[in-house]
Amino acid sequence: MDAERRRIGFLLFDGVKALDFVGPAEVFSEANLATEAYEILFFSPTGEGVEAFMGLRLGVDGAAADSGPLDTVIIPGSELAPAVFDDPELRAAILSLSQRSRRVASICSGAFGLAATGLLDGFPATTHWKFADMLADRYPLVAVDSERIYTRQGDIYTSAGVAAGIDLALALLEEDLGTDVARSVAQHLLVYMRRSAGQSQFSAALKLPAPRTPLAQAVAEYVSNDPTRPTTVTGLAAHVNVSPRHLTRVIREELGVTPSAYIATLRLELAVNQLENGRTVAESAAAAGFSSAAALRRAFVDRYRTTPSAYQRRFRASSVTDAPSPVEDDLPSPA
Structure with a gap:
């Protein structure tokens, strides 16, 4: 494997929402058609396969503890949040992966996973609007903003649900490889490229x-x-x-x-x-x-x-x- 390829790790777990990781993964996969810039990997807390919320069985590349260094780790969400992130093994996996990664991102209710490990303390964060009040109540040190579709504080990113995860992945891609590559990927995926972080989750x-x-x-x-x-x-x-x-x-x-x-x-x-x-x-x-x-x-x-x-x-x-x-x-x- 080319050592210069950026290793993008997704943490999967029982109850994960498939669209939360499939959409962003497709962004990086599409970029590989032209650039071969990314190695896309999937981990679980134990290295065993998991079952998505929709019932789909999913295999993984290995355990979070064996991931090695990563450029980016992405924590998808679940309809079972916030309780699913109370699992000690899952929290340990999030913390382990974040310590080996240059940047950390959450999709939708994956923000509960980052908040549970203290990674969002004192930082702005967003999640799907239906989870925003729960996130704010559970983690008062997190500055929850339910309007934004994604946020960034240093190398920590959070995003709202599903489509906003694609927005965030495109933004990360643009940060890595430039506007032209990100625009090309957006065009091939038939999605908007230019929804900014501050854009509201809702239309008026x-x-x-x-x-x-x-x-x-x-x-x-x-x-x-x-x-x-x-x-x-x-x-x-x-x-x-x-x-x-x-x-x-x-x-x-x-x-x-x-x-x-x-x-x-x-x-x-x-x-x-x-x-x-x-x-x-x-x-x-x-x-x-x-x-x-x-x-x-x-x-x-x-x-x-x-x-x-x-x-x-x-x-x-x-x-x-x-x-x-x-x-x-x-x-x-x-x-």
């Missing part, structure tokens, strides 16, 4: 509960079909043949927001999509129904704590470092 629209009643569904469909058209509560109420007061009550009960706030959320989501597709701030504002680029900037800063321009640069950069602070002259002028 997905933060709202799905409408249940026919009235709320009709409103959602009307707004979603064309968020750019001028829309008022009175106009919406007329469209669905109810009073503005009744409409407001139903939308509040269904979605937890006012009709105006719901419209604003949908428009902001559309603007984000436009920015990610390379449109300018002014073009994105117009396509999403904002009155001006400045109005979009104000809404963007209020929701995402950054400007559209800064978000777009971050999205293009595909950096594993923390998102840059907004550029001062990108910020909207005070109203």
Whole structure:
């Protein structure tokens, strides 16, 4: 084996979520088609095969204690978290592998494994949003951020679930071999390359509960079909043949927001999509129904704590470092 190949080790265990390690492993495997830069290895705490959460039996290359030096160790997650990481053998394997590796990464609830060994104490970390509160409660020394899709502190990385593991693997690949290789791998895998670490786990629209009643569904469909058209509560109420007061009550009960706030959320989501597709701030504002680029900037800063321009640069950069602070002259002028 070429001594210069980077050894990437995945720690597998009973109950592991297959997508958490298969996705990132495919990123490095795809890179090998052009570069042969990586040796991809799979370990378990004992060296015995394991059974994934889905029931699939998996063989491994050996025991964690016999791994030898590694460039990177990746700890996938499990639907059985956090209890699965209470196993002393699994914790010992995580600690053993981390001590032999240049960098350590977790996918989804694998963050519980890093936290259990103290590797995340005092550091920012993320995990799948459904595990975030449990992680914060169990490990108060960890600065849990459920919004970010991945984090980096020195040579320790954490990521949210499944797709975010691929984002993190692409970021590590870019760090190792450069943007061109990472972009090529992303293209071959038919995934986005440029989701940055600071990008939210949620789209704006997905933060709202799905409408249940026919009235709320009709409103959602009307707004979603064309968020750019001028829309008022009175106009919406007329469209669905109810009073503005009744409409407001139903939308509040269904979605937890006012009709105006719901419209604003949908428009902001559309603007984000436009920015990610390379449109300018002014073009994105117009396509999403904002009155001006400045109005979009104000809404963007209020929701995402950054400007559209800064978000777009971050999205293009595909950096594993923390998102840059907004550029001062990108910020909207005070109203």
